[in-house]
Amino acid sequence: MEKQETRRDFLKKTAIMAGSTLLATQLSWLRGYAAGTGGESDKKVRIGIIGIGSRGHLHLLHLLTIPQADIVAVCDIYPPHLERAKRMTENKAKGFTDYRKMLDQVKDLDAVLIATPLHTHATITIDALLAGKQVFCEKSMAKVPEDALKMVQTALQTGNLLQIGHQRMFNPKYLRAFELIKAGQLGNITQIRAYWHRNSNWRRPVPPGNVADFADPQMYPDMEHFINWRLYRAYSRGLMTELASHQLQVANYILGSYPTEIMGAGSINYWKDGREVYDNVNLVYAYPDGTQVIYDSMASNKHYGLEEQIMGPKGTMELEAGRMWSETPPSAPGILQLINNIEHGIFDDLPLGGASWIPDKPVEDKGLPILDEKLNDDGTHLELEGFVHAVQTGEKYRDLLAQGYYATIASLLGWESMVTNKVVTMPEELVLKNI
Amino acid sequence: MSELFYRSFYGMGTRFEMVIPEAGSKKLEHLAQNIEQEVLWWQHRLSRFEAESDISRLNREGALHPVEIDQKVFSALQECDCHYHDTGGLFDPAILTVQTFWKDTQWTGDPEEAEERAAHSGWKKVHLDPQHFTVRFETPETGIDPGAFGKGLALREAGKILREAGITDALLSFGGSSILGLGRHPHGPHWPAGITNIFQPHLNVHVFPLRDAALSSSGASLQRQPAGPNHYLPVFHPRTGLPVQGWRTVSVTTADPMEAEVLSTAFLVANGEERNFLTEKYGNILQAIEIIYKKQKANIRTFVSHIS
Ligand SMILES: NC(=O)c1ccc[n+]([C@@H]2O[C@H](COP(=O)([O-])OP(=O)(O)OC[C@H]3O[C@@H](n4cnc5c(N)ncnc54)[C@H](O)[C@@H]3O)[C@@H](O)[C@H]2O)c1
Numbered sequence: 001m002e003k004q005e006t007r008r009d010f011l012k013k014t015a016i017m018a019g020s021t022l023l024a025t026q027l028s029w030l031r032g033y034a035a036g037t038g039g040e041s042d043k044k045v046r047i048g049i050i051g052i053g054s055r056g057h058l059h060l061l062h063l064l065t066i067p068q069a070d071i072v073a074v075c076d077i078y079p080p081h082l083e084r085a086k087r088m089t090e091n092k093a094k095g096f097t098d099y100r101k102m103l104d105q106v107k108d109l110d111a112v113l114i115a116t117p118l119h120t121h122a123t124i125t126i127d128a129l130l131a132g133k134q135v136f137c138e139k140s141m142a143k144v145p146e147d148a149l150k151m152v153q154t155a156l157q158t159g160n161l162l163q164i165g166h167q168r169m170f171n172p173k174y175l176r177a178f179e180l181i182k183a184g185q186l187g188n189i190t191q192i193r194a195y196w197h198r199n200s201n202w203r204r205p206v207p208p209g210n211v212a213d214f215a216d217p218q219m220y221p222d223m224e225h226f227i228n229w230r231l232y233r234a235y236s237r238g239l240m241t242e243l244a245s246h247q248l249q250v251a252n253y254i255l256g257s258y259p260t261e262i263m264g265a266g267s268i269n270y271w272k273d274g275r276e277v278y279d280n281v282n283l284v285y286a287y288p289d290g291t292q293v294i295y296d297s298m299a300s301n302k303h304y305g306l307e308e309q310i311m312g313p314k315g316t317m318e319l320e321a322g323r324m325w326s327e328t329p330p331s332a333p334g335i336l337q338l339i340n341n342i343e344h345g346i347f348d349d350l351p352l353g354g355a356s357w358i359p360d361k362p363v364e365d366k367g368l369p370i371l372d373e374k375l376n377d378d379g380t381h382l383e384l385e386g387f388v389h390a391v392q393t394g395e396k397y398r399d400l401l402a403q404g405y406y407a408t409i410a411s412l413l414g415w416e417s418m419v420t421n422k423v424v425t426m427p428e429e430l431v432l433k434n435i
Numbered sequence: 436m437s438e439l440f441y442r443s444f445y446g447m448g449t450r451f452e453m454v455i456p457e458a459g460s461k462k463l464e465h466l467a468q469n470i471e472q473e474v475l476w477w478q479h480r481l482s483r484f485e486a487e488s489d490i491s492r493l494n495r496e497g498a499l500h501p502v503e504i505d506q507k508v509f510s511a512l513q514e515c516d517c518h519y520h521d522t523g524g525l526f527d528p529a530i531l532t533v534q535t536f537w538k539d540t541q542w543t544g545d546p547e548e549a550e551e552r553a554a555h556s557g558w559k560k561v562h563l564d565p566q567h568f569t570v571r572f573e574t575p576e577t578g579i580d581p582g583a584f585g586k587g588l589a590l591r592e593a594g595k596i597l598r599e600a601g602i603t604d605a606l607l608s609f610g611g612s613s614i615l616g617l618g619r620h621p622h623g624p625h626w627p628a629g630i631t632n633i634f635q636p637h638l639n640v641h642v643f644p645l646r647d648a649a650l651s652s653s654g655a656s657l658q659r660q661p662a663g664p665n666h667y668l669p670v671f672h673p674r675t676g677l678p679v680q681g682w683r684t685v686s687v688t689t690a691d692p693m694e695a696e697v698l699s700t701a702f703l704v705a706n707g708e709e710r711n712f713l714t715e716k717y718g719n720i721l722q723a724i725e726i727i728y729k730k731q732k733a734n735i736r737t738f739v740s741h742i743s
Contacts, residue, residue, distance in 0.1 A: 355654025
C-alpha cells in the first residue's frame with residue numbers, strides 16, 4: 001500500500017540527515033525515525049478522534065493505515081460526520097457527540113486527535129491533557145494568544161504530549177531545505193517572502209438541517225455559521241489562522257526565532273458576501289536580528305499560488321516548489337577539473353568546450369531540486385506516525401510544540417495589527433519561559 | 436598548492452567563468468567586477484529578451500524608421516557588416532525571421548518556400564548609417580539575432596580588461612561554447628581546451644592548445660528544445676533558408692573571440708567550396724575542425740591547422 005511505504009521512503013530520504021548536527025540538536029521528533037527505532041512495540045496506541053470534518057476525516061484515513069494506531073473512539077457533534085467516521089472504522093470505534101463523555105468513558109484511551117474548528121481547540125485540548133491524554137491538535141492552536149499559552153502551560157504541567165499539526169516539519173523536502181539552510185547554502189537569511197493566493201470564495205456548500213438539533217444555538221446561529229466557521233470572527237481569524245500559520249511557522253523555524261514586531265493591513269475588498277474575516281491580508285514581520293518576513297494572502301487571484309521564498313546573499317530557495325538557486329552559477333565540470341589541476345600542479349587535457357544551444361528564449365533558470373525524488377506525502381502521514389511513535393515511546397517533542405505556539409502567536413498578532421491598525425509588539429508575557 | 440582566482444556569474448543567457456592562476460587579491464576582485472559589468476552592459480544592449488535593449492528596439496522599429504543606437508553597439512554591427520561581406524554572406528546575423536518562421540509554423544519542407552523567406556530577410560536588408568548611428572531594415576521580415584556574435588564581443592572586452600591590467604594568463608569561458616585563453620596554463624605551454632563528445636561529455640574528441648587565442652564552437656541540430664511545431668531550432672543557411680543537416684559541430688580558434696564566433700557559424704553552414712573560400716579569406720585561423728556524429732560515434736574532419 002502506498003501509504004505504508006511512506007515511512008520507509010522517509011527513512012531513505014532522510015538518511016542523509018541521520019548524522020547531521022541539525023538532527024542531533026534540533027528536530028527531536030525525527031530522531032526516532034532517523035535511527036529507525038521505536039514505533040515497533042506491540043502495544044497499539046488507543047486513539048480517539050474529535051472533530052471528523054474535512055481534516056479529521058483525512059487524519060482518520062491515514063491512521064487506519066498505521067499499524068500501531070488503534071482508533072477506538074470517534075467524536076463529532078454533527079451526525080453525518082460521526083456516522084461516516086464510524087463507518088470508516090467498520091463500527092469498531094465507539095461514537096460520541098460529547099468529547100467529555102469520550103474522555104470519561106473510553107477505557108485506556110491513550111491519545112486524542114483534535115480537528116475541530118479553531119475556537120474549540122483550547123478547551124478540548126486542555127480538558128484532554130488534564131484527563132491524562134496525549135494530544136494531537138490541528139493548527140492553529142487557538143483564537144486568542146492567552147488560550148494558546150494556557151494550552152502550552154497545561155501540557156507542561158501535566159507532562160503530556162501536545163503536538164500541533166504543522167506537517168511541513170515532517171516533510172522531507174522541507175527538512176532537507178532546513179538542513180541546507182543551516183549548513184549555510186544561502187548565507188545568512190536576509191529576507192523571507194511567503195504568500196498563499198487563491199481565487200475562490202472559500203465557502204463550503206451548506207446542507208439543509210437545523211443546527212439546534214446537534215449544536216448549541218448560542219454558538220452557531222445557523223448552518224451557514226456552523227459549516228463556514230472559518231469566515232466568521234466568533235470562530236476563526238480567517239486566512240491568518242487557517243493558511244498563514246503554516247508559512248509563518250516555517251519562517252520562524254528558519255530564522256530561529258519569533259517575530260518581535262508586526263505591522264499589517266487587511267480588508268475585505270472582493271468577497272463582500274457577509275464574511276467577517278479579511279479576504280486579503282498583507283503583513284511585515286520583524287525579527288530580532290533585523291530580518292523581515294513579508295507575508296500576504298488573498299482570495300481573488302491565484303496566479304502566484306503558494307510559496308515560501310527564502311533569500312540570502314548566496315542563494316534562494318522556494319520551499320513549496322522544492323527548488324533552489326545559487327546567486328552564482330555552478331561551475332562547469334571542465335572548469336572544476338582545471339581548478340583542481342592548477343592547484344595540484346597538473347597539466348592535462350580538459351573537457352572544456354563544445355557547442356551550446358542558441359538560446360531561443362531567455363534561458364529560464366529552473367534551479368536545482370532541494371530533494372531529488374518526489375514524495376507523495378506532504379508530511380501529514382508522517383506527522384501522524386510521529387505522533388503515534390511519541391505516544392508509544394513517551395517522547396514529548398517540546399521543540400515542536402514551541403513551533404506550533406509561535407506560529408499561532410505570529411498569526412494572531414498579525415490579525416491584531418490589522419484590526420487595530422497598529423504596529424504590534426510581541427508581549428513579554430507571551431514569550432515561553434520554559435521551552 | 437598553486438593558487439588561483441575563480442569567479443563565475445550569469446550573463447547572456449549562460450554562465451561566464453574565469454580562472455586566473457594568481458592568488459586572489461583586491462585587484463583581481465575589482466577586475467572581476469569590471470568584467471561582470473562589461474558583460475552585463477553588452478547583454479542589456481544586445482539581448483532580444485530585454486525589451487529596452489538596442490537590438491529589441493531595432494527589431495521592433497527598424498522597418499518603420501532609421502533607429503538610432505548606442506555608438507559601441509553600432510560599431511559592433513559595422514563589424515558584423517564586414518564579416519558578412521568577408522564570409523560571402525555565410526555569416527548572417529539577420530535571419531531571425533527565418534528562424535521564427537521555422538519555429539512558429541508547420542513548415543512543409545518546401546525548399547522554394549524557404550528560399551523565398553530567406554530572400555526577404557538577412558543582412559542584405561540591413562542598412563547602417565555611420566553619420567547618424569542609425570540602422571534601418573528594408574523589410575519587416577528582417578531581424579537581428581545577436582546570438583551568433585554577442586558572446587564573442589563580450590569575451591573580447593573581458594580579455595581587454597585583463598590585459599590592460601597586466602594580467603597575462605587567464606582562461607575565460609562562456610558556457611563552454613566561447614573560450615578565451617590568455618597566455619598559458621601555469622603548469623604547461625598553453626591552455627589545453629578539449630571539445631567534448633556530446634554523447635559522452637567527459638570525453639574529449641579534440642584538444643585545442645590555446646595560447647592567446649579564442650575558441651568558438653557551433654552546432655547543428657543539437658538545439659532540441661520545445662519551440663512551436665518544429666521542436667528544435669536548427670542553424671540555417673542564410674541563402675537557402677534551409678536548416679543545416681546532420682549532427683555536426685564546428686570549432687574554430689583564432690586570436691579574436693568575435694572572429695572565432697563568426698567563423699564557427701560560417702563554417703557550419705558552408706559547403707565544401709564555401710569552406711575553401713573562407714579559409715583563403717581568413718588567413719589567420721589557427722585551427723578549424725568539424726565533428727560529425729554518426730550513430731553516436733564522433734568523426735573529426737580538420738579544415739585548417741596552423742598549429743602543430
Ligand atoms: N494542517 C492542515 O493542513 C490543515 C488543513 C485543513 C484544516 N486544518 C485544521 O483542521 C481543523 C478543522 O478544519 P476542517 O476544515 O476539517 O473543518 P470542518 O468544519 O470540515 O470540520 C470540523 C468538524 O468538527 C466538528 N465539531 C465542531 N465542534 C465540535 C465539538 N465541540 N466536538 C466534536 N466535534 C466538533 C464539526 O462537526 C466538523 O465535523 C481546523 O483547525 C483547521 O485549521 C488543518
